[in-house]
Structures are given as structure tokens and as C-alpha cells.
Amino acid sequence: MKQLEKPAIIAVVLYLVALVISRVGSIISFNLSSAGWSGTQIALLYVPVVIVSLGVNIAIAVWLYRVAKRERTTPWVWAMFGFIFSVSGAILFFAIRIYEMMKLKEITEQKDGQISS
Numbered sequence: 001m002k003q004l005e006k007p008a009i010i011a012v013v014l015y016l017v018a019l020v021i022s023r024v025g026s027i028i029s030f031n032l033s034s035a036g037w038s039g040t041q042i043a044l045l046y047v048p049v050v051i052v053s054l055g056v057n058i059a060i061a062v063w064l065y066r067v068a069k070r071e072r073t074t075p076w077v078w079a080m081f082g083f084i085f086s087v088s089g090a091i092l093f094f095a096i097r098i099y100e101m102m103k104l105k106e107i108t109e110q111k112d113g114q115i116s117s
Contacts, residue, residue, distance in 0.1 A: 015087040025049070057086050064093055071097065 029042050064082035068075040081089035 012087075012091060015091060018087060053086075057083050060086055060090055064090060068093070 025046070029045075032042050032045075033039070061079040061082035065075045065079035068078040078089070078093055081092065083089075085092070
């Protein structure tokens with residue numbers, strides 16, 4: 001289970017960082033508009049952010065595709081989740097994988113208990 005815990009924790013941290021950055025961006029754009037910047041100037045500041053976000057979404061989609069293919073699940077579905085929902089899609093993937101592994105472990109322990117009885 002440790003193989004899935006580390007990427008899941010990284011995904012949660014990245015998600016929280018993204019939330020903080022979006023809040024800070026809102027505050028900065030509000031302050032810039034109060035300082036007399038036009039909407040076009042403020043929008044141009046967001047172009048690099050959009051490009052980086054798109055790159056991150058593509059990277060997460062490729063990463064989830066490869067992991068899902070290795071885990072023998074539906075890779076294209078998870079790639080779409082990764083592209084559309086970004087870090088949230090990765091969190092969902094790993095949460096489901098951890099749940100499945102815990103369920104499998106529980107079933108195995110029940111079978112072992114029945115065999116030894």
C-alpha cells in the first residue's frame with residue numbers, strides 16, 4: 001500500500017497549493033484593477049498561468065494513463081479524468097485504488113480466517 005500512499009499524498013499537496021495560488025491570484029487581480037490596470041493587462045498576466053496549467057493537466061493525464069494501464073484498469077477514462085479534473089482526478093484515482101487494496105486485503109484475511117478455523 002505504500003506504493004499508492006506517496007503519490008496520493010503528493011496529489012493532495014499539489015491540490016492544496018493550487019487552491020492557495022488561485023486565491024492569491026484573485027487578490028492580486030483585484031488589487032491591480034484598483035490600481036488602474038486594464039482588464040487586458042491583467043488577463044495577459046494570466047497567460048503563463050494558463051499555459052502552465054494546461055501542461056500540468058496534460059502531464060497528469062499521461063501519468064494516470066500509464067498507471068491505469070499498468071494496473072489493468074481503463075486508461076483512457078483515467079486520462080480524461082486527469083486532463084479535465086487535474087489533481088482532483090489523480091486524488092480520485094488513488095483513493096479508489098487504496099480502497100480496492102484495503103477491500104482485497106480484508107477479503108483475503110477473512111478467507112485465511114475461515115481456512116484456519
